[in-house]
Amino acid sequence: MEKKVIFFEVQGGNDKGPDGYRKDTMPMVHALQQRGQDAEVIFFDVAKKQEILDYVKENAIAYVSRINPGNLKDESAYFSMLRQLCEEGIIGMPHPDAMIGYGAKDALVKLTDTSLVPSDTYAYYTIEEFKKTFPKSLMHGIRVLKQNRGSTGEGIWRVQLMDELAQDATEVPLTAKIKCTEAKDNHVEYFELATFMDFCEQYIVGDNGMLVDMQFLPRIKEGEIRLFMLHDKPINVVHKKPADSEDAFSATLFSGANYRYDKPEDWKDLVNTFLSQLPDVMQRLGGYDLPLIWTADFILDTDELGNDRYVLGEMNCSCVGFTSELELAHNVADEIISKINEIILKAI
Incomplete structure (x- = not known):
């Protein structure tokens, strides 16, 4: 029996479409199916935790977490189940402790002795x-x-x-x-x-x-630069410019920021600087595999010589959405299959 890729969702929350799923989940499921990889969605319910655990252990080769922890009634129970699945050999995308390590704001403090984060953080x-x-x-x-x-x-x-x-x-x-x-x-x-x-x-x-x-960093007015990552591959760059008003510094759409989508090649210095430090970042944040879908947000600053430098302001990996660019589902499907094949080859 071919093993499946299981996508975890949770019912409810303001990130769902009319069908009850996140708008970017089914495009990933369909993209995997088009490539011959079976996939399905399971809604996590703490009351059915053991039943879900047993089913996934039996039927899955990997899971992809698509749950915003803020939508969970019991976050610790969900993470506990994911840990058990990883211990049983199911490929975690991501491992729950990577989700915590990269997603928590204090990840920045663990990186203060790199060039990515100022020491007075x-x-x-x-x-x-x-x-x-x-x-x-x-x-x-x-x-x-x-x-x-x-x-x-x-x-x-x-x-x-x-x-x-x-x-x-x-x-x-x-x-x-x-x-x-x-x-x-x-x-x-x-x-x-x-x-x-x-x-x-x-x-x-x-x-x-x-x-x-x-x-x-006052240069936030020039825009925040978000790298959209699949494992160690930058797929696109979102340039998020705050609204043009005196007090505006927020780079969220809700606050009136303007978004522009660029290619990684348009931000070579930033991309090369960040990728060169990824092994160090991974080690400092627990040594886990990089998350499947994650983002790193940077703000422009100026160094002592007057040159541009990029300061890491935040990383997100618990449930990064790409609903405005659903064609990325095909990139994600290719990356999932590549990761599964890589791990299978290592085990041989």
């Missing part, structure tokens, strides 16, 4: 740590705080001081007035620093809570 896992360190980091210029949960810019804040500090200041006083702009829709709010830090506690408490703190 911090992660706060406790409220105490946040309140102790953030007033010091804000001393050195405009900062961006990013929560680990949420999407489309929710809980990502640009924070800047309203007034100059005293010359002998060693940290920003708790009473300092700050201007905060949220990436979700570029709206502005004004706080005292102490009040804002109290407000941010919501991002640290609870499962997977944390805040990442990094310097604001």
Whole structure:
């Protein structure tokens, strides 16, 4: 019996089409079937976890996860099932720990001693740590705080001081007035620093809570550059230019950003720099195989010599969508088959 490629989805969520599937899932299934590789979709249900586990172990050669963890009632149960499948020899696309390692915002902190991420990038896992360190980091210029949960810019804040500090200041006083702009829709709010830090506690408490703190790069106004990757292959580049208004810095469509689709050849310097560092990135993020479909977002900066450099701002791999470019389903199908064949050959 030919083994299948199983695509995992979950019912519900705002990422589904009228048929109940993600709009980019069935194109991948059909592309695999056209190439002679059997494939099907299974909706994960925690109540049927054992039944699903047994079926996939028996019938699948590989799985592809197409679930936004935010749509799961029990994320840990899903990841636990995926780990069991990987331990049983099912090819994970991706392995659940790669999903966590590449997708969590604190991946950036693990890369601060590479040229991809500035050294003054911090992660706060406790409220105490946040309140102790953030007033010091804000001393050195405009900062961006990013929560680990949420999407489309929710809980990502640009924070800047309203007034100059005293010359002998060693940290920003708790009473300092700050201007905060949220990436979700570029709206502005004004706080005292102490009040804002109290407000941010919501991002640290609870499962997977944390805040990442990094310097604001003003060249974001020129656009964020997203590499769309299949394993180690850049397939296309999305240039995401924020809306042309004074406070806009968000590169999401929801916030009014303008998207342009380029070829990897149009961004040779960025692509070559990133690909040359991928082995190091993989090692620092746990040593897992690269995810099947993932993205790396970069912001332009200027180095000490006045040359362009690219700063990694975020990676996503839990469920990267390509609904506006469904023809990429054929690239994905080819990559899945190539990966399966590569692993089968290694096992011989």
